[in-house]
Amino acid sequence: MRFLRSRFLQAVIVLVVAFCVFRFGIRPPAPWSVIKLYMAVVALAVLVHISSDSDSWRDFLRPIRDTLTRPERRFVRAVLVVLIPVLLGYYAYSVAAARPEAPPQLRAIHPAPPPSLSFRGKEMNLQGLENPLRKDQASLARHAAAGGAIYIQNCFYCHGDNLDGKGHFAPAFNPPPANFEDPGTIAQLPEAYLFWRIAKGGPGLPRESTPWDSAMPAWEDRLTEEQIWQVIVYVYEATGQRPRRWQEH
Amino acid sequence: MKRHWRFARAWAGIMLLTAVALAVLLGAPVEAQDAAKEPAYRAFPLLGSRLAVWVIAQLHLDFAAFILGVPMFAVIIEIIGWKNRDARYDWLAHEFIKLVFAAFSATALFGALLLFVFIGFYPKFFAFMTNIFHTTYWIYALLFFGETFTIYLYYYGWDWLSGSRKWIHVTLGVLANIFGTAILFIADAWLTFMTSPAGIAETGALKGSVWAAVDNATWMPINVHRLIANIVFGGTIAAAYAAFRFLGAKTDEERARYDWMGYVGNFVAISAFIVLPFAGYWLGREIYAFDQTMGITMMGGFMSWLWIIQATLIGVLFIGSNYYLWLGMERIPGSERYRKYVPYMLIILAVGFMVWATPRSLIVTLEEARAMGGTHHPILGIFGVMSAKNTAVNLMILTTFLSYVLYRRANRLSIKPWVMAGMAVQWGAFFVAAAIVLFYGVYGYFVESIVRIGFSVYQVLAVLGAIALVMTIDIPMFRGARSTGEIRWGTIAPRSQYVLILLAVTFTWLMGLMGFARSGIRQHWHVYGVLRDTSVDAVTPALGYAANVITLVTAVFLALVMFIFWLGGLAEKGGTAHAPVPAPHIAGGSGEAH
Known part of the structure; x- marks a missing residue:
C-alpha cells in the first residue's frame, strides 16, 4: 500500500471520489454546469493543499517530472502525448457539436419590474404597493378561499394543485412553470411583484434579458384587480410562504 | 539638486492639472446656462462616448482607490515605527508612500480627462449635475489642493521632518488621509445621487440645500x-509590487525586505477584506430598499450572473490569502504544530466557495430540467439563496481569521499561567460564532424574507465579536512569549509571490465588475428616475461585453501601474533612494505591531 502515499495518486483519488459524489451522490442529478463548477473548486483546493507544503509539492511533482524526463517512461510519455490531445479534442467536439435540443440559457430568475404599471387604465406605482385585501384581516380567509377558486379555474393547469409547478401542462414548457413551494420564488418577493407578473404575464416582461421564454398569459383582461389580489393571498396562504415586506431605509 | 528638480517638475505638473480642472469648473455654470442651446450628446471618435467615459472613469477609480487606500495604513505603520523606534517600519511606510506618490499624477490626469469627457460629450448631463452640485465642486477643488500639498510635503519632508519633528510628519500623514477621505465622500455624493437621487423637485432643481x-x-x-475596499486594494497592489521586487531581487537582504513588505501589504488587505462583505451587503440592502426595480435587477435580474463571477473571484481571494499565509508558515520555525489544521480550514473554504458560487438559477438543458422536475434543484436550490450565501461567507471569514491567528503565534509559545484558559475561551469564541452563523443560516429558511435579512446582522455581529474577543485575549497572552525561532524572511516559496500578484489582479478585476453592476442597474437613466439617457448608448451592455471591457481596463491599469512603479524605481538606480535599512528578522506579528 506504499503507493497510496504518493501525493499525486492521493490527488487523483480525491478528484475521482469528489466527481463520483457530485455525479452520483446528488439526487435528482446535478446539472453538468454545477458539477464542473464544483470540480474546479475541488481541483483548486487539492492543488492548494498539496503545494502549501514544499515537501508535499515536490512529492506531487516527482511522478510528473519523471514521466516527462526519464528514458524508461518513454512509452507512457508517448501514450500521454497522443491521449491528452485526443481527450481535449473530444471535449471540444462534444461542447461545440450541434444537438437536437436548444442549448442551455442563462436565465434571469426574477425579471426587474417597472416602477409603475397601467392596469385597465389605472396607474399603479409598484414601489411600496401593498395588497389592499390585507387591511381587513377579518375577511382574509374569505379572500383566500375566493383566490383558491380562481387558482383552480385558471392557474393549476400549469402551476399544479400542490403549487409546485407540476401542473398537467408543465411538461410541455421550457422553462417549467414557477414552483411557489420553492423558498426562492414568491417568498423572496413582495406581493406587488406578483401582481405585476400575473397582470402582465409573459407579454409584459421587460426588454432586458430578452428573448424571454414564458407561456404565462397576461391576466389583466380576464381577472379584476381584486381577483388578482385574492389569488395572491391564496398562493401565500396555501404554501405557507410569507411575502417580502417593504423595507425602510 | 536633482531631487529638487524632480520635485519642481512633479509639483508643476500637478498644479497645471489642478488649474485646468479649476478653469473648467469655473466655466461650468456658464456651460449650464447655455445648456439648452447645446446638443445633449456628442460622439467620442471611434470608441463612442459611453465606452470612453467608462474606461477613463474606471482607470481614474483604480488609481484613486490606490492613492487613497495606501496612505491610511502607511501612516499607521509609520506611527508604529516612530513609537517603537524601529527604522524598518519607517522604511516600509516610506516605501508604500513612494508607490502612492508615483501614482498620484496618473490619478489627477485621469480625473481631469474624465471631467473633459463629461463636459465635451455629455454636456446636458453635466449641466444637470452642475446645477445641483456646483457648491461641492469648489469644496472638492480646495480639498484637492490640500491633499496635493500635504502629500507632497509628507513625501519630500520625510527626512527633513524626522527626529524631534516626526510628530509634524505624522500629522501631515493624518491630514492627507482626512483630505483624501473627504474627497472620496464628495465624489461618492455625485455618483450615489445618480443611483438614488434625493433632495430635488420633479423638474430636477434642488428643493433645499445641496446636503x-x-x-x-x-x-x-x-x-x-469604498473606504474599506480602498485599503484592501492598496494592500493588494502594494503586496504585488513587493512580490515583483522579491522575484527580481538579487540579494538575500533585498529578498527578505520585500518578503516582509509583501506580507504586511497582504496582512493589511486581508484585515480590511474580512469586513468588506458586510459593507457590501449593507449597500445592496439600501439599493433594494430605495427601489425594488434596481434591487431585483441587481440580485435576481440580468445582473444576477455577475454575482456568480463575483463569488468565484472572492473565493479565489479567500483561498489565495489563506494559501499565502500557509506558505508563509514554512519560513516560521515552530509552525509545524499548526499544519494539521490546514486541511480542515481548506475544506471549510472549499465548501463555502461551492455554496457561494452555486447559482440560484441553474444553467440546465431541458433534459436536466425534466430530471430535476423544474429549473430549481431541490437540494442545490437550497444553496442559491442569501441564507446559504451569508452563512458560507461568514464561515470563510472566520476560517481566514483562524489562519491569521495561527500564523501570528506560529513561532511563539505563551508563558502566561492562564494560557490554557485563554485558549479555551478563544476556541469557544470560534465555535460559538460558527454555531450562531449556522443557526441563523438554517433558521433563515423558515422565516419571512424581511426577518431573514435581519439575521445577517446577527451573523456579522457574531463573527466580529469573536474576532474582537480572540484578539483581546491573544495580544496579552503572547506578549513576552518564548520564541521558537525567528522568521526566515526571504525564504518563502516563490510561488507565494505569484499568489500576491494574482490577488492584486483579481481584486482589480472584481472592482471593475462590481462597479459595472452598481452603475448598470440604473439601466437607461443617467440619474435614476429623473434624467433619462437618450443617447445612442442608452443600452445596458451584455455581461460578456462588459466583462471584456473590464478585463481590458484591468490589463491597462496594471500595465500603467508597472510603468509608474518602474519610473519610481529609477530613483533607486540613481542612488537617491530613501536610506536602506537592515532586513527585517523579527516574527510577523511578533511585535505587537503586525
Whole structure:
C-alpha cells in the first residue's frame, strides 16, 4: 500500500471520489454546469493543499517530472502525448457539436419590474404597493378561499394543485412553470411583484434579458384587480410562504 | 539638486492639472446656462462616448482607490515605527508612500480627462449635475489642493521632518488621509445621487440645500464600502509590487525586505477584506430598499450572473490569502504544530466557495430540467439563496481569521499561567460564532424574507465579536512569549509571490465588475428616475461585453501601474533612494505591531 502515499495518486483519488459524489451522490442529478463548477473548486483546493507544503509539492511533482524526463517512461510519455490531445479534442467536439435540443440559457430568475404599471387604465406605482385585501384581516380567509377558486379555474393547469409547478401542462414548457413551494420564488418577493407578473404575464416582461421564454398569459383582461389580489393571498396562504415586506431605509 | 528638480517638475505638473480642472469648473455654470442651446450628446471618435467615459472613469477609480487606500495604513505603520523606534517600519511606510506618490499624477490626469469627457460629450448631463452640485465642486477643488500639498510635503519632508519633528510628519500623514477621505465622500455624493437621487423637485432643481442631495440613500453605504475596499486594494497592489521586487531581487537582504513588505501589504488587505462583505451587503440592502426595480435587477435580474463571477473571484481571494499565509508558515520555525489544521480550514473554504458560487438559477438543458422536475434543484436550490450565501461567507471569514491567528503565534509559545484558559475561551469564541452563523443560516429558511435579512446582522455581529474577543485575549497572552525561532524572511516559496500578484489582479478585476453592476442597474437613466439617457448608448451592455471591457481596463491599469512603479524605481538606480535599512528578522506579528 506504499503507493497510496504518493501525493499525486492521493490527488487523483480525491478528484475521482469528489466527481463520483457530485455525479452520483446528488439526487435528482446535478446539472453538468454545477458539477464542473464544483470540480474546479475541488481541483483548486487539492492543488492548494498539496503545494502549501514544499515537501508535499515536490512529492506531487516527482511522478510528473519523471514521466516527462526519464528514458524508461518513454512509452507512457508517448501514450500521454497522443491521449491528452485526443481527450481535449473530444471535449471540444462534444461542447461545440450541434444537438437536437436548444442549448442551455442563462436565465434571469426574477425579471426587474417597472416602477409603475397601467392596469385597465389605472396607474399603479409598484414601489411600496401593498395588497389592499390585507387591511381587513377579518375577511382574509374569505379572500383566500375566493383566490383558491380562481387558482383552480385558471392557474393549476400549469402551476399544479400542490403549487409546485407540476401542473398537467408543465411538461410541455421550457422553462417549467414557477414552483411557489420553492423558498426562492414568491417568498423572496413582495406581493406587488406578483401582481405585476400575473397582470402582465409573459407579454409584459421587460426588454432586458430578452428573448424571454414564458407561456404565462397576461391576466389583466380576464381577472379584476381584486381577483388578482385574492389569488395572491391564496398562493401565500396555501404554501405557507410569507411575502417580502417593504423595507425602510 | 536633482531631487529638487524632480520635485519642481512633479509639483508643476500637478498644479497645471489642478488649474485646468479649476478653469473648467469655473466655466461650468456658464456651460449650464447655455445648456439648452447645446446638443445633449456628442460622439467620442471611434470608441463612442459611453465606452470612453467608462474606461477613463474606471482607470481614474483604480488609481484613486490606490492613492487613497495606501496612505491610511502607511501612516499607521509609520506611527508604529516612530513609537517603537524601529527604522524598518519607517522604511516600509516610506516605501508604500513612494508607490502612492508615483501614482498620484496618473490619478489627477485621469480625473481631469474624465471631467473633459463629461463636459465635451455629455454636456446636458453635466449641466444637470452642475446645477445641483456646483457648491461641492469648489469644496472638492480646495480639498484637492490640500491633499496635493500635504502629500507632497509628507513625501519630500520625510527626512527633513524626522527626529524631534516626526510628530509634524505624522500629522501631515493624518491630514492627507482626512483630505483624501473627504474627497472620496464628495465624489461618492455625485455618483450615489445618480443611483438614488434625493433632495430635488420633479423638474430636477434642488428643493433645499445641496446636503439633501449629498445625503442620499446610498451615499453612506458607498462611503464605507469604498473606504474599506480602498485599503484592501492598496494592500493588494502594494503586496504585488513587493512580490515583483522579491522575484527580481538579487540579494538575500533585498529578498527578505520585500518578503516582509509583501506580507504586511497582504496582512493589511486581508484585515480590511474580512469586513468588506458586510459593507457590501449593507449597500445592496439600501439599493433594494430605495427601489425594488434596481434591487431585483441587481440580485435576481440580468445582473444576477455577475454575482456568480463575483463569488468565484472572492473565493479565489479567500483561498489565495489563506494559501499565502500557509506558505508563509514554512519560513516560521515552530509552525509545524499548526499544519494539521490546514486541511480542515481548506475544506471549510472549499465548501463555502461551492455554496457561494452555486447559482440560484441553474444553467440546465431541458433534459436536466425534466430530471430535476423544474429549473430549481431541490437540494442545490437550497444553496442559491442569501441564507446559504451569508452563512458560507461568514464561515470563510472566520476560517481566514483562524489562519491569521495561527500564523501570528506560529513561532511563539505563551508563558502566561492562564494560557490554557485563554485558549479555551478563544476556541469557544470560534465555535460559538460558527454555531450562531449556522443557526441563523438554517433558521433563515423558515422565516419571512424581511426577518431573514435581519439575521445577517446577527451573523456579522457574531463573527466580529469573536474576532474582537480572540484578539483581546491573544495580544496579552503572547506578549513576552518564548520564541521558537525567528522568521526566515526571504525564504518563502516563490510561488507565494505569484499568489500576491494574482490577488492584486483579481481584486482589480472584481472592482471593475462590481462597479459595472452598481452603475448598470440604473439601466437607461443617467440619474435614476429623473434624467433619462437618450443617447445612442442608452443600452445596458451584455455581461460578456462588459466583462471584456473590464478585463481590458484591468490589463491597462496594471500595465500603467508597472510603468509608474518602474519610473519610481529609477530613483533607486540613481542612488537617491530613501536610506536602506537592515532586513527585517523579527516574527510577523511578533511585535505587537503586525
